[in-house]
Amino acid sequence: MKMEMAEPATGPTQPSTYRSQGELPRVIHADGNPGVEGLISWLTGQADYVRDQLTRHGAILFRGFDVTEANDFERIARAIDDGLQSEYLGLSPRNALTDYVFTASEIPSLFPIPEHNEMSFVAHPPRSVFFWCKSEPAAGSGETPLVDMRNVYKDLDPEVRERFERRGIRIVRNYRAPGKQRPWDLTQLKPWADMFQTTDHAIVEEKCARENFTPIWGEDNSLKLLSFQPAAKAHPRTGEMVWFNHAAVFHTSNGDGELRRIFLLRPSLRSFLAWIAGKTYTVAQRRLRNSDDLPMHCTYGDGTIIPDSDMEAVRDAIWKNLVITPWKNGDVLAIDNDSTGHGRLPFLGPRMIAVAWA
Numbered sequence: 601m602k603m604e605m606a607e608p609a610t611g612p613t614q615p616s617t618y619r620s621q622g623e624l625p626r627v628i629h630a631d632g633n634p635g636v637e638g639l640i641s642w643l644t645g646q647a648d649y650v651r652d653q654l655t656r657h658g659a660i661l662f663r664g665f666d667v668t669e670a671n672d673f674e675r676i677a678r679a680i681d682d683g684l685q686s687e688y689l690g691l692s693p694r695n696a697l698t699d700y701v702f703t704a705s706e707i708p709s710l711f712p713i714p715e716h717n718e719m720s721f722v723a724h725p726p727r728s729v730f731f732w733c734k735s736e737p738a739a740g741s742g743e744t745p746l747v748d749m750r751n752v753y754k755d756l757d758p759e760v761r762e763r764f765e766r767r768g769i770r771i772v773r774n775y776r777a778p779g780k781q782r783p784w785d786l787t788q789l790k791p792w793a794d795m796f797q798t799t800d801h802a803i804v805e806e807k808c809a810r811e812n813f814t815p816i817w818g819e820d821n822s823l824k825l826l827s828f829q830p831a832a833k834a835h836p837r838t839g840e841m842v843w844f845n846h847a848a849v850f851h852t853s854n855g856d857g858e859l860r861r862i863f864l865l866r867p868s869l870r871s872f873l874a875w876i877a878g879k880t881y882t883v884a885q886r887r888l889r890n891s892d893d894l895p896m897h898c899t900y901g902d903g904t905i906i907p908d909s910d911m912e913a914v915r916d917a918i919w920k921n922l923v924i925t926p927w928k929n930g931d932v933l934a935i936d937n938d939s940t941g942h943g944r945l946p947f948l949g950p951r952m953i954a955v956a957w958a
């Protein structure tokens with residue numbers, strides 16, 4: 601079978617972006633009807649080229665290959681990076697579709713997920729992240745924005761960047777005891793027993809030691825996790841500096857800062873009310889609780905607060921480089937997690953995006 605991959609300069613496969621980057625993601629579009637088998641055989645024969653393109657662009661979108669099954673998505677991901685992993689120590693509740701494919705996030709659809717590099721705070725973060733669109737969301741919603749964190753590093757206010765790089769970041773997560781979840785609390789983290797896949801404290805502690813998390817058990821079997829991470833790192837293959845941390849997810853200003861930008865991007869009564877709700881929640885949480893007792897929180901590595909103005913500078917650099925591409929059914933997105941972050945915009949109605957990582 602002969603198959604050619606084309607990268608159209610214009611036309612329906614050209615991403616529509618918030619700020620046109622032109623290069624992220626690189627789009628590889630099916631020419632003819634090669635299907636899943638055609639794509640896998642092409643990827644297998646072009647492994648070096650694909651890896652080079654992934655490193656260069658930060659992400660590749662494979663469009664038009666009619667991927668409808670989770671097993672096929674897993675095989676495509678393996679053809680790009682055969683080191684798929686299944687242990688997930690991040691925040692999103694996820695459901696398994698295969699041993700290595702999961703729903704991307706069961707966080708309620710009106711919540712945005714700020715841009716981040718997958719599991720940046722563990723000892724060995726994934727090098728590749730894959731998404732698959734089984735069911736595309738309504739137009740103008742539910743995209744997975746991408747951001748080249750190499751550009752974020754360059755664009756960030758140098759004084760702010762210096763503070764982050766010198767001090768690093770301290771992350772606090774508070775998990776309720778298993779069985780003590782409150783259904784009405786939309787801000788609580790998923791149960792720690794779900795994240796660690798065990799209720800055995802010794803196994804949790806062993807996993808924490810591997811990831812450099814400090815576990816602190818509460819008398820009621822709740823769990824506080826402390827961890828530290830640098831703000832940036834050198835890309836392992838190119839040496840370029842990358843903004844690589846989770847502050848944009850963990851900081852308490854994020855509900856306000858992210859939702860305000862989403863309202864400005866997509867003004868509507870709903871996005872306005874979401875912003876006001878996020879702002880109100882931030883103010884209330886800061887007044888009512890010690891910051892280290894919030895479900896999640898971060899400070900500079902020395903424990904000093906990260907001012908909202910510093911986080912605004914980070915969000916400005918991220919949003920300046922944000923690329924928003926609408927999902928199409930059957931899309932597969934491969935991301936170089938060492939350079940490129942991803943997030944999620946709110947949506948209404950059905951949407952089914954799955955994830956795998958290596």
Ligand SMILES: [Fe+2]
Nearest residue numbers: 717718719942
């Ligand atoms: Fe993620």
